[in-house]
Every structure is written in structure tokens, then in C-alpha cells.
Amino acid sequence: QKEVEQDPGPLSVPEGAIVSLNCTYSNSAFQYFMWYRQYSRKGPELLMYTYSSGNKEDGRFTAQVDKSSKYISLFIRDSQPSDSATYLCAITSGTYKYIFGTGTRLKVLA
Amino acid sequence: DTAVSQTPKYLVTQMGNDKSIKCEQNLGHDTMYWYKQDSKKFLKIMFSYNNKELIINETVPNRFSPKSPDKAHLNLHINSLELGDSAVYFCASSQGSGSRGIDTQYFGPGTRLTVL
Numbered sequence: 001q002k003e004v005e006q007d008p009g010p011l012s013v014p015e016g017a018i019v020s021l022n023c024t025y026s027n028s029a030f031q032y033f034m035w036y037r038q039y040s041r042k043g044p045e046l047l048m049y050t051y052s053s054g055n056k057e058d059g060r061f062t063a064q065v066d067k068s069s070k071y072i073s074l075f076i077r078d079s080q081p082s083d084s085a086t087y088l089c090a091i092t093s094g095t096y097k098y099i100f101g102t103g104t105r106l107k108v109l110a
Numbered sequence: 111d112t113a114v115s116q117t118p119k120y121l122v123t124q125m126g127n128d129k130s131i132k133c134e135q136n137l138g139h140d141t142m143y144w145y146k147q148d149s150k151k152f153l154k155i156m157f158s159y160n161n162k163e164l165i166i167n168e169t170v171p172n173r174f175s176p177k178s179p180d181k182a183h184l185n186l187h188i189n190s191l192e193l194g195d196s197a198v199y200f201c202a203s204s205q206g207s208g209s210r211g212i213d214t215q216y217f218g219p220g221t222r223l224t225v226l
Contacts, residue, residue, distance in 0.1 A: 008150065032212045043114070043200055043217030044153065051212070086151055096141060096158050096206070097166055098215060103151040 006101030019076040023089035023101045030091040035074045038086045079108045114218035122224045130187045131221045133201030141206030142184035147198045191225045
């Protein structure tokens with residue numbers, strides 16, 4: 001079993017839709033949960049992170065962690081064509097080592 | 111101002127050759143990383159250096175040798191290149207020692223390596 005599982009997509013949605021991206025993980029020792037966004041032919045950039053369980057909101061983006069079910073989510077409200085990218089979840093126990101999901105490719109259609 | 115830069119951006123070479131990729135960060139960070147991203151976008155850590163010392167060394171063939179001449183630079187040398195080495199290689203850096211809470215990693219633009 002991989003440490004982090006993520007549906008690779010692709011996921012196509014119309015502009016303005018609410019997008020839900022998800023990851024599951026296997027090791028309950030992980031405490032930090034991150035979402036990176038990667039545009040085509042660019043490096044990943046940190047979108048947001050959460051510590052332990054709960055929600056965190058930043059503009060149109062909401063990150064959610066449910067440690068009891070080892071499930072992390074990223075919601076994008078009012079999705080825009082500029083949100084089209086690959087979204088990678090990443091987890092860490094607080095050490096230098098990040099473990100990334102395979103990424104979900106999102107396409108928002110104008 | 112580019113925070114984490116890599117050269118070259120593209121590298122096309124023949125099997126069996128030796129090549130190097132350079133990385134530099136101007137963020138004043140203590141820790142630097144090399145990641146490999148395969149064709150399915152899976153991003154996997156290879157090495158990490160903190161203050162020029164190797165702290166993470168994943169299961170990587172010893173044809174890959176990282177070198178950190180100083181805190182701001184981490185280069186990757188690859189000997190006897192194989193077809194399976196074709197991928198995008200990302201350098202990253204983080205504040206590292208002394209950081210509180212999450213140690214955010216900042217990625218470079220990547221080097222696309224193609225081995226023919």
C-alpha cells in the first residue's frame with residue numbers, strides 16, 4: 001500500500017464549479033498536510049497547509065483534514081480556468097521528508 | 111528574482127553519458143533537496159542536504175551523486191545514464207534547522223532530462 005493515494009484524474013469541470021480533490025494516507029504519524037499546485041512545465045508551489053485535523057480556508061480554497069479516517073481534501077469554490085493545473089497532496093511528520101501523492105490533473109473549462 | 115534556480119532547463123543525452131544538473135537558492139535556506147518526477151507526475155524525494163550534510167538518501171542508484179559545495183548550492187551528477195533516468199528533476203529548498211512548525215519547501219522550475 002502506498003503511503004499516500006491520490007486519484008490522478010484528469011478531472012474536467014465547467015467554470016464556476018466547486019472542485020473536490022482528495023487524498024488518503026496510511027500512517028497516522030503524519031501531522032502536516034499540504035497541497036501543492038503545479039502548472040504545466042513548472043515546479044510545484046505550496047497552496048496551503050494544515051496541521052492536524054480541521055479546516056483551513058484561504059480565499060476560494062479550503063483544505064480539510066480528517067485524521068480519524070486518514071483523509072485530506074482540497075475544495076476550490078468558483079473554479080476558474082486559471083485553476084487548471086495538477087494538484088499534489090503532500091504529508092510529513094514534521095521532518096524534512098515530504099511524501100507526495102501522484103497528483104490530480106484538473107481542467108476548468110471556460 | 112528567482113528563488114530556486116536550476117540549469118539546464120532541458121537536457122537531452124545518450125545512454126551511458128555522464129551529466130550534471132545545478133541548483134542554486136537565494137532564500138538563505140539551510141536545507142536543499144532533489145526530487146524526481148516521472149511521466150505519471152509522481153514526485154519522489156531522492157536526497158536532502160542540511161548545511162551541506164546529507165540527511166536524506168532514499169533508495170537511489172549510486173550512479174546518482176549529489177554535491178553541496180555550500181548552503182546555497184546542491185548539484186546532482188549522474189553517471190552512466192540509462193533510459194529509465196528520463197524524468198523531470200526538481201530541486202527544492204527549505205529553511206531547515208531552526209524553523210518552527212512546517213518547513214515549507216520551495217521548488218525550482220525543474221530540469222527535463224531525456225535519455226536516448
